[in-house]
Amino acid sequence: MLNYPTGKPGKTGEQTLIRNPNLSKSRLGTSFEQALNESNQYYLQHNIAIIHKKPTPVQVVKVDFPSRNKARIVEAYYKIPSTTDYNGIYRGQYIDFEAKSCYAPSFPFSHLFRHQIEHLRNVAKMGGIAFLLIEFINKQEVYLLAIDKLICCYEESLSGGRKSIPYAYFKEHGILIKPAYAPRIPYLEAVDQAFFPK
Amino acid sequence: MLNYPTGKPGKTGEQTLIRNPNLSKSRLGTSFEQALNESNQYYLQHNIAIIHKKPTPVQVVKVDFPSRNKARIVEAYYKIPSTTDYNGIYRGQYIDFEAKSCYAPSFPFSHLFRHQIEHLRNVAKMGGIAFLLIEFINKQEVYLLAIDKLICCYEESLSGGRKSIPYAYFKEHGILIKPAYAPRIPYLEAVDQAFFPK
Numbered sequence: 001m002l003n004y005p006t007g008k009p010g011k012t013g014e015q016t017l018i019r020n021p022n023l024s025k026s027r028l029g030t031s032f033e034q035a036l037n038e039s040n041q042y043y044l045q046h047n048i049a050i051i052h053k054k055p056t057p058v059q060v061v062k063v064d065f066p067s068r069n070k071a072r073i074v075e076a077y078y079k080i081p082s083t084t085d086y087n088g089i090y091r092g093q094y095i096d097f098e099a100k101s102c103y104a105p106s107f108p109f110s111h112l113f114r115h116q117i118e119h120l121r122n123v124a125k126m127g128g129i130a131f132l133l134i135e136f137i138n139k140q141e142v143y144l145l146a147i148d149k150l151i152c153c154y155e156e157s158l159s160g161g162r163k164s165i166p167y168a169y170f171k172e173h174g175i176l177i178k179p180a181y182a183p184r185i186p187y188l189e190a191v192d193q194a195f196f197p198k
Numbered sequence: 199m200l201n202y203p204t205g206k207p208g209k210t211g212e213q214t215l216i217r218n219p220n221l222s223k224s225r226l227g228t229s230f231e232q233a234l235n236e237s238n239q240y241y242l243q244h245n246i247a248i249i250h251k252k253p254t255p256v257q258v259v260k261v262d263f264p265s266r267n268k269a270r271i272v273e274a275y276y277k278i279p280s281t282t283d284y285n286g287i288y289r290g291q292y293i294d295f296e297a298k299s300c301y302a303p304s305f306p307f308s309h310l311f312r313h314q315i316e317h318l319r320n321v322a323k324m325g326g327i328a329f330l331l332i333e334f335i336n337k338q339e340v341y342l343l344a345i346d347k348l349i350c351c352y353e354e355s356l357s358g359g360r361k362s363i364p365y366a367y368f369k370e371h372g373i374l375i376k377p378a379y380a381p382r383i384p385y386l387e388a389v390d391q392a393f394f395p396k
């Protein structure tokens with residue numbers, strides 16, 4: 001989930017703004033999300049994959065009905081997502097991933113919820129394709145990191161190790177996704193490379 | 199999506215209430231949804247499948263920040279879902295379905311959006327498992343109807359045929375799911391029967 005509006009995993013925007021005053025807040029995450037959504041649209045239209053972003057979960061508290069057919073939500077709160085943001089089907093297989101933006105020199109684990117990592121691990125156990133897509137904004141680079149490469153760092157972090165994954169680790173163990181015209185982020189090529197080796 | 203609050207597919211509640219004054223509105227759909235969510239929880243905990251309901255899509259218009267870490271949505275509207283409500287992975291395969299409640303003698307196509315049917319058809323084309331789960335409230339019965347059995351009726355309806363699927367059609371072409379203690383709606387048994395014939 002990108003630009004989560006409350007709680008720890010959502011503070012990216014503010015923190016990074018402070019460090020990089022030249023970047024507008026709207027650049028943080030949303031344009032990556034937009035590029036991903038356009039890429040998914042491309043994959044859908046070309047019958048390559050069916051992958052959608054899940055809606056942001058909202059707890060609705062109060063709804064007004066200004067007219068019989070109209071419902072206006074007047075009090076609601078963002079909820080913690082129970083899974084990841086993106087899932088669908090590719091090459092006949094279940095695919096599931098989380099997309100995040102951050103700044104080098106590292107991707108902090110605080111941008112992910114523990115249950116999201118557990119979810120991705122369970123997906124992989126069941127035979128699905130599970131990974132992270134990480135945008136390093138200041139490097140203008142996007143990496144795919146397969147869940148098994150994530151898990152080892154994550155377990156280290158739980159037992160007192162560093163609480164983030166260095167950019168160098170992505171360079172070594174991730175797959176760089178070069179931006180393109182269409183789809184804008186051709187991440188399924190990286191999926192092919194990581195999960196369907198020739 | 200169950201009990202959609204605006205537009206045509208959401209009027210189920212009201213229409214059925216009029217026809218069946220003995221049933222409380224909360225019974226319509228939500229308890230079916232609750233039973234499905236509990237079943238999915240059971241399947242998850244027993245490592246049988248990872249299937250989640252997608253959040254209801256909401257268009258957020260205005261957010262207040264009563265404090266730095268708190269975001270309160272004060273204006274938002276329900277959006278039309280772009281896909282179906284449930285998806286995930288089962289037996290290593292992508293699974294995708296829509297769940298609806300209705301009353302016999304028939305299930306009206308107006309409870310589904312056309313793009314949801316297209317979505318299910320595309321999922322099946324890509325090798326995924328795609329179906330409907332229909333609760334007939336007055337019969338206290340739930341049926342699984344595979345997408346191919348749905349499509350033929352649907353295409354007839356588009357070319358002037360009847361705008362609903364008769365209950366008898368579900369009895370003949372669907373699979374009856376008997377309620378149980380845990381999971382409450384053991385629909386994956388019906389999935390086995392429909393999609394993994396021995």
